[in-house]
Amino acid sequence: MLGFMGLSSLEELYSAVPEALRLGAGLDLAPGLSEPDVLARFEELGARNRDLICFAGAGAYDHDIPAATRALAGRSEFVTAYTPYQPEVAQGVLQALFEFQTLLCRLSGTAVSNASLYDGASACVEAVNLASATRGRAEVWVSQGVHPHWRAALATFAAGTGHELVVAPLVDGVTRWPDQGTPGALLVQSPNFLGCLEDLGAARARADAAGALLAVAFDPVSAGLLRTPGEQGADVVVGEGQALGVALGFGGPYLGLFSCRADLVRRLPGRLVGETVDGEGRRAYVTTLRAREQDIRREKASSNVCTNQTLMAVTAAIQLGWLGTAGLRELALRCARGTRYCREALLAIDGVAPASGAPTLREFAVHVPGGAAAAIERLADDGFLAGVALADGFESTPYEGALLVAVTERRTRAEVDAFAAALEKAVR
Amino acid sequence: MAANERAGAGRAASAPLLGRHEEPTLFELSVPGRRSASFRTTDMPAWSAEELVPGEHLRSEPVEVAEVSERDLVAHFTRLSHRQYSVDLGAYPLGSCTMKYNPKVCDQVAALPGLAGIHPAAPASATQGWLELLAGLEAALCEITGMAAATLQPAAGAAGELTGLLLMRAWHDARGEARSRVIIPDSAHGTNPASVTLGGYEVTTVASDDRGCVDLATLASVLDTDVAGIMLTNPNTLGLFEEDIVEIAAAVHQVGGLLYYDGANLNAILGVTRPGDMGFDIVHMNLHKTFATPHGGGGPGAGPVAVSPRLVPFLPGPRPVLGPDGRYDWAMPERSIGRIHTWHGNALVLARAYAYILANGGDGLRRVADAAVLNSNWLRHRLRGLYDIPFDRPSMHEFVASTSTLKKDTGLRALDVAKRLLEEGFHSPTVYFPLIVAEALMIEPTETESPQTLEALAQALERIAAEAAGPGGLEAATAAPRTTPVGRVDEARAARHLIPTWDGRPG
Numbered sequence: 001m002l003g004f005m006g007l008s009s010l011e012e013l014y015s016a017v018p019e020a021l022r023l024g025a026g027l028d029l030a031p032g033l034s035e036p037d038v039l040a041r042f043e044e045l046g047a048r049n050r051d052l053i054c055f056a057g058a059g060a061y062d063h064d065i066p067a068a069t070r071a072l073a074g075r076s077e078f079v080t081a082y083t084p085y086q087p088e089v090a091q092g093v094l095q096a097l098f099e100f101q102t103l104l105c106r107l108s109g110t111a112v113s114n115a116s117l118y119d120g121a122s123a124c125v126e127a128v129n130l131a132s133a134t135r136g137r138a139e140v141w142v143s144q145g146v147h148p149h150w151r152a153a154l155a156t157f158a159a160g161t162g163h164e165l166v167v168a169p170l171v172d173g174v175t176r177w178p179d180q181g182t183p184g185a186l187l188v189q190s191p192n193f194l195g196c197l198e199d200l201g202a203a204r205a206r207a208d209a210a211g212a213l214l215a216v217a218f219d220p221v222s223a224g225l226l227r228t229p230g231e232q233g234a235d236v237v238v239g240e241g242q243a244l245g246v247a248l249g250f251g252g253p254y255l256g257l258f259s260c261r262a263d264l265v266r267r268l269p270g271r272l273v274g275e276t277v278d279g280e281g282r283r284a285y286v287t288t289l290r291a292r293e294q295d296i297r298r299e300k301a302s303s304n305v306c307t308n309q310t311l312m313a314v315t316a317a318i319q320l321g322w323l324g325t326a327g328l329r330e331l332a333l334r335c336a337r338g339t340r341y342c343r344e345a346l347l348a349i350d351g352v353a354p355a356s357g358a359p360t361l362r363e364f365a366v367h368v369p370g371g372a373a374a375a376i377e378r379l380a381d382d383g384f385l386a387g388v389a390l391a392d393g394f395e396s397t398p399y400e401g402a403l404l405v406a407v408t409e410r411r412t413r414a415e416v417d418a419f420a421a422a423l424e425k426a427v428r
Numbered sequence: 429m430a431a432n433e434r435a436g437a438g439r440a441a442s443a444p445l446l447g448r449h450e451e452p453t454l455f456e457l458s459v460p461g462r463r464s465a466s467f468r469t470t471d472m473p474a475w476s477a478e479e480l481v482p483g484e485h486l487r488s489e490p491v492e493v494a495e496v497s498e499r500d501l502v503a504h505f506t507r508l509s510h511r512q513y514s515v516d517l518g519a520y521p522l523g524s525c526t527m528k529y530n531p532k533v534c535d536q537v538a539a540l541p542g543l544a545g546i547h548p549a550a551p552a553s554a555t556q557g558w559l560e561l562l563a564g565l566e567a568a569l570c571e572i573t574g575m576a577a578a579t580l581q582p583a584a585g586a587a588g589e590l591t592g593l594l595l596m597r598a599w600h601d602a603r604g605e606a607r608s609r610v611i612i613p614d615s616a617h618g619t620n621p622a623s624v625t626l627g628g629y630e631v632t633t634v635a636s637d638d639r640g641c642v643d644l645a646t647l648a649s650v651l652d653t654d655v656a657g658i659m660l661t662n663p664n665t666l667g668l669f670e671e672d673i674v675e676i677a678a679a680v681h682q683v684g685g686l687l688y689y690d691g692a693n694l695n696a697i698l699g700v701t702r703p704g705d706m707g708f709d710i711v712h713m714n715l716h717k718t719f720a721t722p723h724g725g726g727g728p729g730a731g732p733v734a735v736s737p738r739l740v741p742f743l744p745g746p747r748p749v750l751g752p753d754g755r756y757d758w759a760m761p762e763r764s765i766g767r768i769h770t771w772h773g774n775a776l777v778l779a780r781a782y783a784y785i786l787a788n789g790g791d792g793l794r795r796v797a798d799a800a801v802l803n804s805n806w807l808r809h810r811l812r813g814l815y816d817i818p819f820d821r822p823s824m825h826e827f828v829a830s831t832s833t834l835k836k837d838t839g840l841r842a843l844d845v846a847k848r849l850l851e852e853g854f855h856s857p858t859v860y861f862p863l864i865v866a867e868a869l870m871i872e873p874t875e876t877e878s879p880q881t882l883e884a885l886a887q888a889l890e891r892i893a894a895e896a897a898g899p900g901g902l903e904a905a906t907a908a909p910r911t912t913p914v915g916r917v918d919e920a921r922a923a924r925h926l927i928p929t930w931d932g933r934p935g
Contacts, residue, residue, distance in 0.1 A: 001806045001879060013801045014700055015822055016669035021701040028571055032789030035533045042783060046542020048557030049550075056547045059770060068464065068498050076516040077509035080530050082855075083726035085522070087919075088912040089850050091451075092512030093725035096505070099454045102929040106491055112928045116727070118583035121770040129626075149770045156744070156766035159594055160628040197485050225477055227487045240770065249538075250558050251548030251771025252583065253728030265926065271726065275933065276922035278914040283450050288922040294586070295618030295861075299631040304622035307584035307716065311724025320493050321454050321501050327465030329477075329490040336480040337472045359482050380554050388549045413471040 052385035053415055055342070057363045057406025058193070059120055059147055059240040060248055061221070063331075064410050068322050069245045073315040083271075083307070087286040088278075093310060094285035097273040100317035101259075107223040108237035109230020110259040114270040115287075116313040117256030117305060120240030121153035124217060126258060126269040126303055127236045128154060128185055131213035132163055133302055134267060137184030139164045141210075143175040145192025146217060147240075148393025154187075170399070173356025173365075174198055177206040186210070189217035190229070194390075194399065195339075195363030195406075196356060197226075204233030220244055220257065220316075222361050224332030236260045245319025246312050255312035266292060269303035271310075331409055335362040338407035338416065345420040346405065351427055355390075355402040363406040365390060365399060369427040372403035382422040437884035440518040441853025441911065448913060451507050454494045455930045464498035511913045513855050515722070519877050519885055523826045523858040523870025524617065524665055526695050526717035528800075533787065534721065534780040543779055548771035552757045559748040559756035562772065565782040566732075566748075572785075572793065573694070573711045574704025575734035579744040580778055581769040585692060586619040588712030588731030589659070591744060592688050593627030594765045595710055595735060596657050598742045599686060602763065607656035607685075613642055615665045615862040617692060629656055636864055640666040640819045644675055651679060657686035662706070663693045663824035665862040665870070667804060677707025686710060686739075694718045695874075696801055696825035699794030709736045719781035730777040744768045799875030800825040803882060807873050810886045814893045818865055826872035828865050829857075835867055840896040842867040844905040845889070847916060851909045852888040 002008065014022065033041065054062035072078075077092060084090030097115045104113040117123045124147075128140050140163050142151055151167070158165055168177050168186075173196035175188055186207045190198035200216060207214040215236040216229035221243045229237045242254040260268060266289065274288035294301040323331060343364045346352050355365035368375045372389035379386040387405040394400045407416065477486060496504070513520070520527035538544065546555060566578045582588040593610070600607050610629040612620050613636055621631045632650050637643035641664065658680050662670045670676065680687055689708040695718045703711045715721050716729035723729070735743060742765055746758035788796060801824050808817060808827040815829040834840040846856030846869075858870040873882055895901040909915060927933050 001802055005805055005809050010798045010802065013798070013805060013822060014669075016671050016824075017697070017701050018671065018674060021674070021705055023699060023701055023705075026794055027699045027790035029568060029785070029790035029793070032792040033786050035787070038533055038783050038787045039536060041786060042537045042540055042543065042561075042779065045557040045561050046540045048560070049542050049546045050554040051542070051545070052547075052550065052554060054547050056549050058549055060548050062547065064468065066464075066466075068502055072502060072505040072509075074535075075506070075509045077512040077514045078725055079535075080515040080722045081512055081725040082515075082520060082522055082525055082527055082723045085858075086513070086846065086850060086856055087917045088847065088909050088914055089513035089855065090725070091913045092508040092510065095451060095453070095511070096508055098930070102453075102455065102931060103493060105929050105931065106493070111932065118587060118727075118774075119770045121767070122583070122587070147770065149767055152767040153769070156594065156768060157590070157626070159597060159765065160590065160626050162628060197482065223491060225481050225487060226485050228491075247544040247776070248547050249544050250546045250555070250775035252769065252774035253777055254770070265928070272928060274922040275927040276918045276925075278918065279916050282448075282914050284914040284917045286917045286919050286922045288919070288926065288928075290919075290923070293618075294622035297622070298618050299621035299625045301618070301622040301625070304586040304590060304619050304626055305584075306586045306619050307714075307723075307729040308727040309583075309724070310726035311722075311728060314725065317454070318501070318505055321496060321504075322464045322498065323493065324463045324465055324495050325490050325493045326463055326495075328493055330465065330467065333477055333480070334467060334470070334472070336477075337475050338470065340475060340480060341472055359485075361481065376551055377553060380551065385547055385550050385554070409467055409470070411470065412468070 050380060052380060053383055054385045055405050055407065055419060056385045056388050058388040058404055060251065061243045061406060061408050062248060062410055063243055063408050065245055065247065066322050069315065069319045072318045078311060078314050084287060091285060093314065094273050096314045096317050098275060098285050100313045101273060103317060103320045104257055104259050107220050108218060108259045109228025110237050111262035112265045112268060113259035114268050114272050116309045117258050117270055118309060119252065119254045119256045120147060121150045123238035123256035123258045124150045124154055124187060125157045127215040127238045128163060128187060129161060129302060130236060130264065130267045131185030131215055134213060135184035137182060138162055139166060139181060139183045141166050141168050141178060141183045141186045143168045143188040144170045145175055145194060145198065146187055146189045147193050151393055173358035183210055183212045185213050185215055187215045191219055191222055191361050191363065194356060194365045195360035196358035197361060200229060200232035221332055221335060224328040225336065241316050244316035246315055253309055253312055255309040255316060265289065267302060268292065270305040270308050334409035335407065338411050339364060342405060342407045342416045345416055346423060349420065349424045355399050363404060365402040365404045367402050371401040375403060375423065375426055378426040379422055384419050384422055437880035438518065439853030439884060440513060451511065453930055454504060457496050457500055457504055458494040460495055462495045462497045464496065464501055518854060519881050520855040521857050521871050521873050522855065523872040524692055525858065526872060526874060528720055528874040529876035530720050530722040531784065534783045537783040538776040538780050544776060556756055561779060561782060563748045563750060563756060565778055568785045569713060569732055570734055572698065573734045574702030575711055576737040577740045577743060578732050578734035579747065580732045581744050581773040582731035582733055583769055583774050584727060584729035585712060585714040585731045586623060587768065588733045589619055589623035590626055591733045591768050592710040592712055593623055593629065595739055595742050596686050597627060598765045599739060600656055607654050609655050611650060611655060611658040615864055616659065616661060620659050620690060640668050641670050642676055644672055647676060648679060651683050653683050655683055655685045657688055659688040659690055661690040661693055663696050666819050666828050667823035667826035668819060669824055673706045692717060693825060696797055698797040699790060700797050704736065709739060715777060715781040720784045721777045721780040728774045728777050730774045730781065796875050803873040803875060803877060807871060807882055807886060811889060814890055826870060829869045829871060830865055831867040834893060834896060838896040839902045840905055842869050845869060845892055847908040848892045848905050849888060851911050854885055854888060
């Protein structure tokens with residue numbers, strides 16, 4: 001190959017790289033490993049992560065992932081494809097995304113959904129950007145019941161956009177909105193971070209009074225039992241989609257859910273798939289309203305999203321197809337039953353007290369003697385991940401130090417009983 | 429068919445992947461009463477929905493999803509997968525996208541229960557393996573880029589860019605300086621200017637010179653103390669190394685600005701040279717490009733950001749750090765810009781990238797760059813005389829061809845070449861980018877394609893160009909693709925009569 005180009009060495013390929021910048025000695029990294037050695041190295045790392053019976057949630061839920069979802073989502077045609085820039089050879093991914101968008105709209109009660117964002121945090125950031133641009137206002141009201149890491153990300157990105165974030169506090173587990181102000185957006189999560197169901201009608205009324213858009217973060221599994229945010233007046237519905245067939249994976253890759261009212265579609269961030277036809281009138285799919293996107297609008301774009309989490313969106317569509325109409329409802333019901341059972345078992349322990357009295361669905365917060373952080377460390381020795389400690393984002397609130405517990409359909413009555421017994425022993 | 433094609437180069441056109449019948453949607457396949465789902469036995473009390481959910485919150489009817497058997501579900505998504513091109517099927521020479529082969533061992537790593545089954549909020553005491561993995565990857569990425577420390581949180585390249593711009597802002601803020609502009613060459617990716625706007629800065633675009641690079645005099649004319657920094661891709665989107673990079677860095681630093689390295693093209697310089705040595709302050713990497721993590725049809729990616737020593741205190745957090753007791757814990761940098769991601773970034777993507785780095789080692793990564801640059805230059809030579817090569821000098825991992833002359837002589841556009849290539853069983857190059865080249869075909873063969881595959885691709889491109897010059901050739905090209913599941917898609921209609929969901933179809 002070198003001869004064909006009239007070159008005699010590989011080094012000559014780099015003639016444009018100034019001599020002074022070239023790495024004489026090469027990279028200071030170990031020599032390459034064989035495949036079995038690579039696997040052994042990662043098996044060894046994996047062995048140093050403890051396999052705990054999971055009662056933690058906070059947006060990352062330990063659901064069963066069925067064999068069909070694993071097999072289909074792992075098909076290499078989906079896994080190793082690029083962004084569908086050539087739709088004629090990307091109908092597989094495009095149609096799966098179209099089905100995902102349809103399913104997400106049905107779950108959220110909205111008309112339009114994009115093809116996913118990075119995670120729940122990025123979906124919240126984009127919702128606030130959309131609402132703020134629509135209303136032309138920098139002020140944003142964020143419920144304290146929104147995931148504290150999403151609130152933290154909102155604050156990070158506000159440094160660039162100039163948004164002024166006002167935290168609306170939780171009172172007995174549900175949001176109390178400010179009486180004064182001119183926000184462009186209200187952002188509320190329901191079920192919220194404490195697992196409590198929020199009054200979305202009240203949020204809608206407050207948004208109307210303030211002339212703001214209402215963005216609601218929802219949970220796609222709880223959606224099997226709850227009225228949709230859309231029918232309760234949400235303009236934008238966001239969320240974390242991990243619960244739809246995606247592995248816990250230490251926090252990623254997950255998928256951000258983003259859907260909205262039809263009239264907001266020209267401000268929709270990220271990719272959108274639409275149905276159309278080919279030259280012979282056959283049904284076909286393509287990414288559409290591309291003029292919204294960064295590669296065309298450049299500095300005038302309202303979002304910089306390019307790569308998203310397509311494979312996770314395809315996975316979610318497969319998982320929803322596997323669950324089906326009855327299965328989604330049953331999944332939500334099973335999570336709610338386990339949560340009720342676990343909550344009652346923990347509250348029966350001396351010294352354990354509810355963090356709020358508001359109704360919860362798949363997750364709840366309790367105060368435990370000695371605080372959540374200590375309980376989590378102790379219960380790990382008994383083989384349990386007891387939950388998530390409420391800390392950052394809840395400083396100086398009645399919820400600080402509480403233990404947030406989630407119960408999925410995977411947890412058996414025997415596991416919950418053993419967990420409650422271990423907690424009782426730990427806090428005695 | 430040429431001998432070397434028979435000898436060693438398959439094409440996706442030979443695979444039975446692309447029938448021409450419509451695939452019904454999941455919703456059309458739905459039949460009342462069918463289901464796939466099954467749940468484990470838990471012995472939980474069978475409370476009803478009415479007992480568990482307050483009436484004002486409870487929905488009256490189930491969400492209509494679809495009702496299909498597992499057999500029909502599997503057939504549906506398998507047929508969809510057969511309507512999809514992928515790296516596993518064949519060459520994917522999309523410029524700037526680095527569609528290299530994704531080693532299967534990395535899939536196996538990402539599926540390990542000890543990694544995939546771990547909750548992100550589990551305490552550090554229970555996740556030492558994950559923290560060590562992340563810290564190890566961070567160290568390797570810093571060695572590769574010549575930087576001091578990195579955040580692994582950004583989920584994709586654009587998220588990395590915005591993170592980098594917020595770091596730039598925090599740096600200037602900490603020095604009490606309010607700067608308003610960021611410089612970007614006109615050859616930059618679209619995410620660059622969009623990220624600049626979201627970072628709260630204004631874009632100053634500088635035109636490339638006639639060699640396709642940043643012109644020092646033009647740059648000097650826009651540099652002043654209002655410039656927060658410059659974003660550069662090196663090699664740039666023309667596949668050309670910015671030869672004056674040391675002088676560019678000096679000029680930007682002279683006015684107190686920072687240099688941001690867009691790592692989309694890092695693949696070309698692995699083990700050859702490093703952004704840190706060139707003078708860059710902030711570097712993002714696309715692990716889904718350079719480090720071979722699969723693109724998933726458009727994601728997930730991962731866009732870690734590495735920085736020079738003076739920017740380390742501003743990095744997002746929390747970050748994994750090794751304590752004096754030999755154990756890892758999470759720590760927030762003292763002047764951190766905050767959190768970028770809900771958790772720790774796309775962790776399983778990070779694990780795949782680390783596996784790729786360990787499998788290659790320092791020596792192997794250099795061979796990656798060598799083969800990528802060799803393949804690109806070979807193909808550039810091979811296509812001389814067939815297509816225009818506007819910047820015909822040694823390129824790095826990719827080069828830009830053009831159909832400008834062919835268009836003038838025969839009417840053949842870059843788009844037609846792209847669609848004809850699909851019939852030939854190859855994915856098309858990136859077309860109409862960079863914006864500064866008319867009828868651009870941006871070609872990145874990557875290091876993982878064999879010489880036989882490159883020759884087969886070249887012959888296909890040769891046939892397309894020759895055909896267009898012959899009788900009826902242009903008509904054939906503009907009718908392409910004719911062998912794919914659908915023909916040329918009506919994109920204008922999709923935008924004019926928006927159908928974003930199955931339920932949103934007219935009538």
